[in-house]
Amino acid sequence: MAVNAFLNSLAALCFPPRCLCCDQGLDGPTDFLFCPDCLATIDLIREPLCPSCGRAFPDAAGDNHLCGNCLRRPPHFTAARAVAHYREPLAGIIHAFKFSGRTFALASLARLRLCLDSQPATSSADLILPVPLHPRRLRERGFNQALLLAQAFFPAERHLIDPQLLIRSKWTPPQTALSGQTRRRNLKGAFTVTDPARLAGRAVLLVDDVFTTGSTANECARTLRRNGATEVRVLTLARVAE
Numbered sequence: 001m002a003v004n005a006f007l008n009s010l011a012a013l014c015f016p017p018r019c020l021c022c023d024q025g026l027d028g029p030t031d032f033l034f035c036p037d038c039l040a041t042i043d044l045i046r047e048p049l050c051p052s053c054g055r056a057f058p059d060a061a062g063d064n065h066l067c068g069n070c071l072r073r074p075p076h077f078t079a080a081r082a083v084a085h086y087r088e089p090l091a092g093i094i095h096a097f098k099f100s101g102r103t104f105a106l107a108s109l110a111r112l113r114l115c116l117d118s119q120p121a122t123s124s125a126d127l128i129l130p131v132p133l134h135p136r137r138l139r140e141r142g143f144n145q146a147l148l149l150a151q152a153f154f155p156a157e158r159h160l161i162d163p164q165l166l167i168r169s170k171w172t173p174p175q176t177a178l179s180g181q182t183r184r185r186n187l188k189g190a191f192t193v194t195d196p197a198r199l200a201g202r203a204v205l206l207v208d209d210v211f212t213t214g215s216t217a218n219e220c221a222r223t224l225r226r227n228g229a230t231e232v233r234v235l236t237l238a239r240v241a242e
């Protein structure tokens, strides 16, 4: 990780900044690596949306309202928000960040959040917790992308970020190919709070890279609430459309 960071900063010194999407050279020293054309293609999530799970209603012109899923099965988190839809070109950049360690994309990805009109307020969060990886997955990957994102999203609030309080104690197979119901069953009891006294009475902001079915965020929120958190809000970089 330290070597990666070193190489990334060396690369930044030797090569001018280039757009993360189209590789076109960008003007001047900048850490926002999107050219205006590519930035315009990133599908930011706009209202109206479900205030509970953050699902966007594509053609609706109306107000925010609860979606059918949240009405049927209210989640354990208060509100989830994502910055953008999980589509190209963003999906490819997130994939390269996560699986090829292109961590120099982080600052640009985190700054996309500032393009949103409204987002879950962080001012009232007492703790910012990344969705944890199982130690085995962490060893494979070398870093937790959710922790790096939390640090990039909230550089001034690093003291609130605690990657040790919520841990992933149960190994689960990769979730991508599974249905919502199977995901929920697999994740049951997958997370553990290491120090409930530290959590009691605290409002939590949970951070992850992608919100897919919401099963992971929901199981984290359930575990946090059962261990004394007053509320859990969720911020992800991207959200898979249903």
Ligand SMILES: [Zn+2]
Residues within 6 Å of the ligand: 019, 020, 021, 022, 023, 024, 034, 035, 036, 037, 038, 039
């Ligand atoms: Zn571009």
Ligand SMILES: [Zn+2]
Residues within 6 Å of the ligand: 050, 051, 052, 053, 054, 055, 066, 067, 068, 069, 070, 071
């Ligand atoms: Zn919803």
